[in-house]
Amino acid sequence: MTNKSEETKVTHRPTKEKDQLINRLKRIEGQVRGIQNMIENDRYCVDILVQISAINAALKKVSLNLLERHTHHCVSDAIKNGDGDEAIQELMEVFERFSKC
Incomplete structure (x- = not known):
């Protein structure tokens, strides 16, 4: 099975959504x-640890x-x-990575 992260995949996001993620x-x-x-x-x-926690929470929201x-579009398609x-299977592997955090 090919690892999707090793492939170049293009996903098209609406500009507004993409801008929100970038911001x-x-x-x-x-x-x-x-x-x-x-x-x-x-x-x-x-104080530093509190800020690190805030960053972790923000990254989790982006993820x-x-x-x-990905689920609504790529997996559904x-x-x-x-x-x-x-x-x-790929989605389950992502969940597994998430659960190790």
Whole structure:
């Protein structure tokens, strides 16, 4: 079975949805830079940990958004086209990765 992450797959997202994801990721990027500054400035460890927790939660929301879109579109389309078993197996592998976090 071919690993889909090794293939180049193109998924088309509506521009608004894509812009929202990019904006969320840019905010997360800013939060990460903020943590770097906090460490450089010897901020209180608990404050840094709180910010790390916020970043983890934000990344989880982005991941769940992408997972939902993938399920509703890519997996659904694969099932309709008779390729459901492979798509479901791939989806289950993603769930397995999520559960290890």
